[in-house]
Amino acid sequence: MKKILVTGSVGQIGSELTMLLRELYGNNNVVAGGNRTKPTGKLLDSGPFEFVDCTDSDRISEIVKKYKIDTIYHLAAILSAVAEAKPNLAWNVNINGLYNVLEVARENKCAVFTPSSIGAFGPTTPADNTPQDTIQRPNTMYGVTKVAGELLCDYYYKRFGVDTRGVRYPGIISNETLPGGGTTDYAVDIYYEAIKHKKYTCFLKEGTFLDMMYMPDALKAAVDIMEADPSKLIHRNAFNISTMSFDPEMIADSIRKHIPEFKIAYKIDPVRQEIADSWPNNMDDSAATAEWGWSYEYDLAKMTEDMLMVLTKKLK
Numbered sequence: 473m474k475k476i477l478v479t480g481s482v483g484q485i486g487s488e489l490t491m492l493l494r495e496l497y498g499n500n501n502v503v504a505g506g507n508r509t510k511p512t513g514k515l516l517d518s519g520p521f522e523f524v525d526c527t528d529s530d531r532i533s534e535i536v537k538k539y540k541i542d543t544i545y546h547l548a549a550i551l552s553a554v555a556e557a558k559p560n561l562a563w564n565v566n567i568n569g570l571y572n573v574l575e576v577a578r579e580n581k582c583a584v585f586t587p588s589s590i591g592a593f594g595p596t597t598p599a600d601n602t603p604q605d606t607i608q609r610p611n612t613m614y615g616v617t618k619v620a621g622e623l624l625c626d627y628y629y630k631r632f633g634v635d636t637r638g639v640r641y642p643g644i645i646s647n648e649t650l651p652g653g654g655t656t657d658y659a660v661d662i663y664y665e666a667i668k669h670k671k672y673t674c675f676l677k678e679g680t681f682l683d684m685m686y687m688p689d690a691l692k693a694a695v696d697i698m699e700a701d702p703s704k705l706i707h708r709n710a711f712n713i714s715t716m717s718f719d720p721e722m723i724a725d726s727i728r729k730h731i732p733e734f735k736i737a738y739k740i741d742p743v744r745q746e747i748a749d750s751w752p753n754n755m756d757d758s759a760a761t762a763e764w765g766w767s768y769e770y771d772l773a774k775m776t777e778d779m780l781m782v783l784t785k786k787l788k
C-alpha cells in the first residue's frame with residue numbers, strides 16, 4: 473500500500489484529494505500536510521495531519537521519514553492572481569517549494585505528483601486545441617513558475633530517476649473548499665451567488681473562453697496518472713487534460729436552466745482579464761488519453777446540475 477503525503481491538503485484540490493486518497497489507500501496511509509491552517513472536521517478526524525511548509529526542506533524530510541512516505545502529492549502553490557500581486561512569494565512557494573519536494577523525493581525514493589496548469593501557456597501559444605507540445609512563453613509570474621516546474625520535474629525524472637508525473641489543470645470548479653486567488657475562480661463564485669442572490673458580477677468579460685473541469689474529474693486524473701503503467705508514458709509531467717471550455721455567458725445560461733431569473737453583469741478586473749486572455753481557449757488532451765487512458769465524466773450541463781444541487785443543500 474502506498475504511503476502518501478499531500479502538501480496543500482487544506483486547499484481547494486487538496487481537501488478533496490486527501491479524502492479520496494484515504495478512501496483508496498487507507499486513512500492512516502495518507503498524511504494531510506498543511507502550512508498555516510489546521511483543517512477541521514473529516515479532514516482532521518479521518519487521518520494524520522502535520523504542519524509542512526514546502527519552503528522548509530528539513531520539515532518535509534522529517535515528515536517523509538517519520539511516516540515512511542513513498543508518494544508525495546505536492547499541491548501547495550500560489551495561484552495566478554495572487555502570483556501577479558506577490559511575485560516574490562509565488563517564486564518562493566512554486567519554485568523553491570517544488571525544488572525542496574523533489575530533493576526530498578530524490579533522497580527518499582518517493583514518486584511525486586505536481587499539477588501544472590493552463591497558466592503554463594502564454595499569448596503566443598495556439599489558443600484553440602492547444603497541442604500537448606507547443607510554444608510555452610507565458611507572461612505571468614504564475615506561468616513562469618509553472619513552465620519551470622514542468623521542466624524541473626522532467627529533469628528530476630531523467631537525471632535522477634525520480635518518478636515525477638503531472639497534469640496541466642484547467643480552472644477547477646468545486647463545492648467543498650473555495651479556491652484562493654485564481655483567474656478561473658469566477659466559475660466557482662457564480663454558483664454560490666446564483667443560489668444566494670440570483671445574480672453575479674463577473675470579473676472576466678463575455679467571450680473569455682477557458683478550459684474548466686469539475687472536481688471529481690480533476691481528482692480522478694490525479695489518481696489515474698499516478699497509477700498509470702510507466703512503460704506507456706512518453707510524456708511524464710504536465711499532460712494536457714480537458715473536459716469543457718466555456719465563457720461567462722455559457723455558464724450563466726446553464727445556471728438559467730435551473731434558476732431562470734439568474735442575471736449576470738460585468739465589472740472587469742484588468743489584471744485577471746489580461747491573464748485569462750493569455751491562456752488557451754481549449755487544450756488537446758489526446759496524449760493523456762493515449763498514454764494513460766484519461767477520460768472524464770462531467771460536461772457543463774451535468775456539472776451545473778450537481779453544483780446547484782450540492783450548494784443548495786450546503787447554503788440553506
Ligand code: AKB
Nearest residue numbers: 551552589654655656
Ligand atoms: C488559476 O486560475 O490561477 C488556477 C489555474 C487555472 O491554474 N485555477
